[in-house]
Amino acid sequence: MQISTVVNEIKKIIPEDKIRLNEPMKLHTSFRIGGPADILLLPTEVSEIRNVVIFCRKHDIPLYVIGNGSNLLIRDKGIRGIVLKISQNFNDIEVKDNFIKAKSGTLVTVLSKTALENHLKGLEFASGIPGTLGGAIAMNAGAYDGEFSKIIEKVTVMDFEGNIRDLIKEELEFDYRWSVFQEKNLIILEALIKLEKGNYDEIKSKMEEYSARRKEKQPLNLPSAGSTFKRPKGHFAGTLIEKAGLKGTRIGDAAVSELHAGFIVNLGNATACDVERLIEYVQKKVYEKFQIWLEPEVKILGEK
Known part of the structure; x- marks a missing residue:
C-alpha cells in the first residue's frame, strides 16, 4: 500500500x-x-x-x-x-487515597510532582527520570534504590490485535531494567501505582536531594539517551568505561561524557551512525581490558 x-x-x-x-x-x-x-x-x-x-x-x-x-x-x-x-498527548492522571492511576504517556517527572502534591511517598527516586510512565514500566526504570517494580500494582495493556486486558504485578516479570514488555508485543495504556502517605516536606526534600545529585553527576546540559549501558553484574558501566580510559572519546559529534562515562552525549550534530560506532568501540575496549561485555540500555530503531 x-x-x-x-x-x-x-x-x-x-x-x-x-x-x-x-x-x-x-x-x-x-x-x-x-x-x-x-x-x-x-x-x-x-x-x-x-x-x-x-x-x-x-x-x-x-x-x-x-x-x-x-x-x-x-x-x-x-x-x-x-x-x-504515546507521550504528553496521552497523559490523564487520577489520585485516590494512596493510589495513582495514570495513562502511559504521563511524564515521570509530572507523576512524581503529583505524588508530592498529594503527600504520597515512594516516587521520589523518579523525580528526575525524563521518560514516560509506559517507558519507565517497560524498562523497570530506577535510581537511588528505587524502581518501578516496587510501586506498580496493575498495568492495562493492548496487544497488536487490539485486545485490552489487565496484568497484575506478578505477570510483569520485573527484573533489573527488564519487564515482560521487552519480549512481548504489548502496548502499555495505563497503570495503577500504589504509594504510601508521607510528609510533604520530607518528600520534597528527598526529591530536591536527588535532583541536585543528578545535576552534579550527570551531563544534563547535553542531549543523550541517559545511561547508555546496562549495569553489569557486580560492576558499574561508567566506572569500567572510565577505567578503560575512554572518558571524552569521540566519534564525529558523539562522545563519552567527561562528567559521567556511562553517558554518550550529542555534542551538536552527532549522527546515529556516530553513536552506534562509539557504542561498539566502548564495548570492544572494555571487553579487552576487563573481559566484560557491556549491554546497551538504549533502544535502537530504524534504518541505517
Whole structure:
C-alpha cells in the first residue's frame, strides 16, 4: 500500500491534526538524533490507538510504539511505516487515597510532582527520570534504590490485535531494567501505582536531594539517551568505561561524557551512525581490558 493511500485511510480513524508526515525523529528523542518517520501519529484516546493497531495489522504495515524518546536512538534513514507516539498527548492522571492511576504517556517527572502534591511517598527516586510512565514500566526504570517494580500494582495493556486486558504485578516479570514488555508485543495504556502517605516536606526534600545529585553527576546540559549501558553484574558501566580510559572519546559529534562515562552525549550534530560506532568501540575496549561485555540500555530503531 502506497504512503498516500495509507494516509488517506489513517485520516478516517484518527484526526488529521494528530498526523505528521515525513516527521524528523530528532524532534522526538532526547538524543536529538534520528531520520524521518514515514508517518507519526499522536493519539489521545484508547480507541484511536486500537484503530491504528488493527489497521496496521490488517494491511501488514510496520508499527512502532514510542514514548518520550528518552531512551531511544533512531537511525539516520529514519523509520518506514507508522510510529505511534504515546507521550504528553496521552497523559490523564487520577489520585485516590494512596493510589495513582495514570495513562502511559504521563511524564515521570509530572507523576512524581503529583505524588508530592498529594503527600504520597515512594516516587521520589523518579523525580528526575525524563521518560514516560509506559517507558519507565517497560524498562523497570530506577535510581537511588528505587524502581518501578516496587510501586506498580496493575498495568492495562493492548496487544497488536487490539485486545485490552489487565496484568497484575506478578505477570510483569520485573527484573533489573527488564519487564515482560521487552519480549512481548504489548502496548502499555495505563497503570495503577500504589504509594504510601508521607510528609510533604520530607518528600520534597528527598526529591530536591536527588535532583541536585543528578545535576552534579550527570551531563544534563547535553542531549543523550541517559545511561547508555546496562549495569553489569557486580560492576558499574561508567566506572569500567572510565577505567578503560575512554572518558571524552569521540566519534564525529558523539562522545563519552567527561562528567559521567556511562553517558554518550550529542555534542551538536552527532549522527546515529556516530553513536552506534562509539557504542561498539566502548564495548570492544572494555571487553579487552576487563573481559566484560557491556549491554546497551538504549533502544535502537530504524534504518541505517
